[in-house]
Amino acid sequence: MESAPEEAQTQGREGPASGYTRWALKIEYDGTGLVGWQKQNNGLSVQELLEEAASRLVGDAPVMSATAGRTDAGVHASAMVVQLDLPCHERLDARQIRDGISFHLKPHRVAVLEAAAAAEGWHARFSALSRRYRYTILNRPTRPVMDADHVWHVRRPLDACAMHEAAQTLLGRHDFSSFRAAACQANSPIRTLDRLDVTRCGMHIHIDVEARSFLHHQVRNLAGSLHLVGSGQWPVSKLREVLDSCDRRKAGPTAPSEGLCLVGVGYAQDPFG
Amino acid sequence: MESAPEEAQTQGREGPASGYTRWALKIEYDGTGLVGWQKQNNGLSVQELLEEAASRLVGDAPVMSATAGRTDAGVHASAMVVQLDLPCHERLDARQIRDGISFHLKPHRVAVLEAAAAAEGWHARFSALSRRYRYTILNRPTRPVMDADHVWHVRRPLDACAMHEAAQTLLGRHDFSSFRAAACQANSPIRTLDRLDVTRCGMHIHIDVEARSFLHHQVRNLAGSLHLVGSGQWPVSKLREVLDSCDRRKAGPTAPSEGLCLVGVGYAQDPFG
Numbered sequence: 001m002e003s004a005p006e007e008a009q010t011q012g013r014e015g016p017a018s019g020y021t022r023w024a025l026k027i028e029y030d031g032t033g034l035v036g037w038q039k040q041n042n043g044l045s046v047q048e049l050l051e052e053a054a055s056r057l058v059g060d061a062p063v064m065s066a067t068a069g070r071t072d073a074g075v076h077a078s079a080m081v082v083q084l085d086l087p088c089h090e091r092l093d094a095r096q097i098r099d100g101i102s103f104h105l106k107p108h109r110v111a112v113l114e115a116a117a118a119a120e121g122w123h124a125r126f127s128a129l130s131r132r133y134r135y136t137i138l139n140r141p142t143r144p145v146m147d148a149d150h151v152w153h154v155r156r157p158l159d160a161c162a163m164h165e166a167a168q169t170l171l172g173r174h175d176f177s178s179f180r181a182a183a184c185q186a187n188s189p190i191r192t193l194d195r196l197d198v199t200r201c202g203m204h205i206h207i208d209v210e211a212r213s214f215l216h217h218q219v220r221n222l223a224g225s226l227h228l229v230g231s232g233q234w235p236v237s238k239l240r241e242v243l244d245s246c247d248r249r250k251a252g253p254t255a256p257s258e259g260l261c262l263v264g265v266g267y268a269q270d271p272f273g
Numbered sequence: 274m275e276s277a278p279e280e281a282q283t284q285g286r287e288g289p290a291s292g293y294t295r296w297a298l299k300i301e302y303d304g305t306g307l308v309g310w311q312k313q314n315n316g317l318s319v320q321e322l323l324e325e326a327a328s329r330l331v332g333d334a335p336v337m338s339a340t341a342g343r344t345d346a347g348v349h350a351s352a353m354v355v356q357l358d359l360p361c362h363e364r365l366d367a368r369q370i371r372d373g374i375s376f377h378l379k380p381h382r383v384a385v386l387e388a389a390a391a392a393e394g395w396h397a398r399f400s401a402l403s404r405r406y407r408y409t410i411l412n413r414p415t416r417p418v419m420d421a422d423h424v425w426h427v428r429r430p431l432d433a434c435a436m437h438e439a440a441q442t443l444l445g446r447h448d449f450s451s452f453r454a455a456a457c458q459a460n461s462p463i464r465t466l467d468r469l470d471v472t473r474c475g476m477h478i479h480i481d482v483e484a485r486s487f488l489h490h491q492v493r494n495l496a497g498s499l500h501l502v503g504s505g506q507w508p509v510s511k512l513r514e515v516l517d518s519c520d521r522r523k524a525g526p527t528a529p530s531e532g533l534c535l536v537g538v539g540y541a542q543d544p545f546g
Contacts, residue, residue: 028418078419095414102415111415141368142375142384145301146351146534150419261419 013126016085017064022118023084023097024271025050029077030109032149032258037070037080046071046110050082053104057097058090068128068265072217074257076150079113081265083124114272122271130194130266131214135207135223135259139200151204152223152259158230160200166229167196167207169240170222176215177246179225181254184216189246191215198226205230221248223255286399289358290337295391296357296370297544298323302350303382304530305422310343310353319344319383326377327357330370334360341401341538345490347530349423352386354538356397387545395544403467403539404487408480408496408532412473424477425496425532431503433473439502440469440480442513443495449488450519452498454527457489462519464488471499478503494521496528 016022027050035043039051047065054063067082086092092100097115105111121127138144138151139158173192180189195210207223225242228234234252242250289295300323308316312324320338327336340355359365365373370388378384394400411417411424412431446465453462468483480496498515501507507525515523 028415030419030421076419098414106416109418109421111418113413113415140386141371142301142386143379145382145384146303146349146423148303148382 013123015121019088020064020085021088022122023086023094024116024118024122024124025082025084025097025101025112026114026272027077027080027082027110027112029080029111030149031071031074031076032109034073036073036075037067043073044108046077049105049108049110050084050101053101054084054086056104057092057100058087061087061090063087066124068124069131069262071260071262072257075260075262076258077262079264080262081124081128081267081271083118083122116272118271119269122267124265127267128213128265129268130210130212130264131262132195132208132210132264132266133214133219134261134263135209135219135255136261137205137207137223137227137259138203139205140203149258150261152256154227154231156231158205158227159232160198160205160230162232162236163205163207163226163230164198166234166236166239167198167222167226169237170196170243174243175246176218176243178242178248178251179218179221180215180248181217181221182248186215189215191218196222198230217254220255220257220260221251223259225252227255228252286396288394292361293337293358294361295395296359296367297389297391297395297397298355298357298370298374298385299387299545300350300353300355300383300385302353302384303422304344304347304349305382307346309346309348310340316346317381319350322378322381322383323355323357323374326374326383327359329377330365330373331360331363334363336360339397341397342404342535344533344535345530347422348533348535349531350535352537353535354397354401354540354544356391356395389545391544392542395540397538400540401486401538402541403483403485403537404535405468405481405483405537405539406487406492407534407536408482408492408528409534410478410480410496410500410532411476412478413476422531423534425529427500427504429504431478431500432505433471433478433503435505435509436478436480436499436503437471439507439509439512440471440495440499442510443469443516447516448519449491449516451515451521451524452491452494453488453521454490454494455521459488462488464491469495471503490527493528493530493533494524496532498525500528501525 037046039045039048064085094115098112102111136151177189197208310319312318312321337358367388371385375384409424450462470481
């Protein structure tokens with residue numbers, strides 16, 4: 001869970017309401033200027049845009065959605081998986097749903113990449129076995145141009161090898177309280193980090209992370225602390241010390257939202273396969 | 274030469290005017306909404322933005338610039354090389370020039386990546402030995418989101434291997450009249466293509482091309498014809514037939530500007546090395 005408490009989820013584990021069919025959608029969005037996935041009254045959310053577009057496709061009938069990852073304001077997704085419950089009587093096929101919703105989403109930077117009828121009992125969030133995020137740093141003196149709003153701009157040269165070495169000490173099952181937002185409402189701070197790779201590609205540094213689920217701000221807090229290792233302000237060994245302290249005040253600041261992108265969600269069976 | 278006639282160049286081969294020092298700059302720009310490199314009276318150009326920003330850095334003194342590649346409206350550059358003649362008396366160092374001009378270029382999507390004093394006799398355009406462009410196609414049913422304005426969106430599935438095979442038949446020194454814009458004012462249609470690689474990376478297809486110089490619209494015309502091979506409308510052998518015909522009417526349409534990006538300029542000696 002990257003962003004909001006379980007209780008705020010608009011739907012529980014139950015299947016679609018009577019007269020509705022559940023669809024799995026893979027969506028891409030540019031989070032710039034949006035308040036995040038979740039509907040809020042202070043700005044446009046991905047959920048609101050998606051539900052409104054879907055509703056227009058089905059003659060303004062109400063539709064319900066839930067997501068595998070409730071991303072924060074400014075966070076992007078290249079392959080988010082969501083569920084959408086649509087009235088059965090519309091008899092739309094997967095292609096019509098993909099193209100029709102994408103059409104009604106214009107001119108917003110949100111679009112449907114794939115659609116498929118969901119298997120019995122499938123839930124976008126509760127059936128998900130893994131989430132993958134990529135955090136991207138543009139590491140050069142000059143501000144971003146072609147990838148403005150899609151990277152964290154860090155002027156000071158970073159040592160990606162040191163960052164990667166430190167990252168490996170966090171793999172596995174731990175209490176991640178040190179990297180958890182104060183607002184996080186998860187029941188437990190225990191998470192299992194399956195991947196935390198740091199690689200440099202020219203002036204870009206990619207932090208690729210995978211876990212079954214994440215605490216609120218966990219990826220951005222990890223990126224913020226890895227940055228301190230990369231800039232030499234922390235020795236490699238410090239990251240694990242901070243983890244073991246279970247004290248958020250010991251960790252680095254939260255890295256900005258614009259560098260974060262959800263890049264994949266894993267299920268026992270690929271909903272689009 | 275990707276875009277404009279030699280005669281339209283604002284400077285000839287001569288060195289900087291008396292009292293001026295020549296600087297080499299590597300710049301990045303997002304061409305969206307700009308009229309291209311060259312100053313024009315119908316909109317904002319990269320050259321106008323760059324010269325105005327540089328002029329502000331040197332107390333509003335006049336400055337002169339020239340580029341290695343005069344890109345068209347909507348075309349991008351990740352590493353364009355330009356020359357800038359600045360008044361000597363300002364005594365700015367390379368870092369002050371890079372950061373100062375980038376500062377004054379805000380909020381436009383143009384910035385200076387590197388600056389270096391130019392060697393005696395160096396000219397951004399006439400000393401250049403090669404230009405490298407990347408043309409990017411997003412090949413999927415759904416419109417672009419994260420890379421909107423930076424790719425050509427092609428819904429129909431393309432065979433990148435067939436495109437690459439056809440591309441190899443154009444390598445070397447040829448009369449490229451079939452891929453030359455009607456407005457091209459180069460003295461000769463003969464060019465030597467050193468590289469024309471087509472590779473698929475997920476839903477993206479990259480066309481990487483390198484030559485000493487290009488005719489007006491040559492890269493976009495090549496991309497437009499390669500697209501016809503990729504979609505199966507042309508057999509692989511057709512591309513070379515079109516080249517040999519030396520007839521622009523035989524070739525495919527010009528691919529849109531937003532997929533094109535200048536990615537490098539080669540010199541006998543790296544001006545920033």
